[in-house]
Amino acid sequence: MDSISHDIVGRLLPHFLTWSQDYGKRFIYWNGIEPRMCLTETHLIKELLSKYSTKAGKSWLQQRGSKHFIGRGLLMANGYDWHHQRHIVAPAFTGDKLKVYAGYMVDCTRQMLQSLHDAVELGQTELEIGGYMSRLTADIISRTEFDCSYEKGQQIFHLLTVLQRLCAQSSRHLCFPGSRFFPTKYNREIKSVKTEVERLLMEILQRRKDCAEIGRGSSYGNDLLGVLLNEMRRKKSGNGFVISLRNMMQLIMDECRTFFFAGHETTALLLTWTVMLLATNPKWQDKVREEVTELNMVINESLRLYPPASVLPRMAFEDFKLGDLHIPKGLSIWIPVLAIHHSEELWGKDVNEFNPNRFASKPFSSGRFIPFAAGPRNCVGQSFAMMEAKIILAMLITQFKFAISENYRHAPIIVLTVKPKFGVQIRLTPLSS
């Protein structure tokens, strides 16, 4: 197999490479009728993400593109709505809550490892690990969100995946104004899947509310859904917080869908790329097996080379000053995370090499390493994702040795996230306990 090159910016962002060579660190280009500024200076990125998180947010186009599967959840909210939702959602990701979720993560990983052992025993010599990781993270998020209604949760998430695919397909067919309202085949299917998702979610929610409010329990539960409901109740009984039951239910449904959308594929990709990197760097695999704390550095290096979210898009909602720049209302700003993570100027000559040691000495200035964004609007599930990745990789590495298969073709592509086009094929050897 050819050696694997991590020098992927030219392949994934060819226009960025050409324009940055021609015009330097900042440039504006037209994306259809939208003027878009590409921002790569780390001090400006830091300022934008930390100081202007409410003046620059998610655009109407982004919101429209994702409204069928995440509605008005945290990821796409702006202004007061975002602020209010972040206060409800953030307590679900504090240290004490994460400890409870760790149990779900371990249980689901055990099952996945058993299926790997079964596959090896049946003589399967090669496995596509991306598929296993994707099913595992879907399983974990279903269990963490809905605990006892876990199977219904899995059904919901299956439908959400179908919905996402239908939306992507329909967007390729709709090309005249207002056509999204036409009762086309895609629009009818989208509507019916969406209705089914909402019906299932509402059933889970209603059951949970009945249990807690008709007296069988004092709390809504310890899973993510329970924590959100408890937080809503706490806020409602506090001062000045007015929300109708219908809106509250809608909001909780949107957050549940958002967690799945924002947290399932991103984490699966982090795991898949990390397995690829460890499979092609056996020395690091052995090192991590001996000293599991090294995993942190390996995961960071994987997030640097293959950040699942390759770009951070923002839209200016009002005029503001960013460093020496005047940002006018309506300007779209793109932070090309992938290119920043691969900048030789920021990371040095070995920028395209897998070298987890670069994360041994902290701190590194923020603005240069931003796989989870930064500032008040950073990824609310960051600690959840890091804990999940560490648990899964630590369990995998103590049970198996793995090598990259000669059938693996290194072909990263961007389809919203950075994915391996043909999956990651590995060969597993069980380790005796």
Ligand code: HEM
């Ligand atoms: C490796 C895994 C993950 C990566 C790389 C990642 C990355 C990101 C990034 C870059 C953002 C900022 C997006 C933007 O503002 O444009 C974000 C936001 C968000 N993420 Fe994650 N994420 C991961 C896992 C998760 C998980 C596990 C969850 C939930 C269970 C989650 C929930 C969210 C939510 C709700 C937001 C919106 C936060 C806000 O706007 O206040 N993410 N994530």
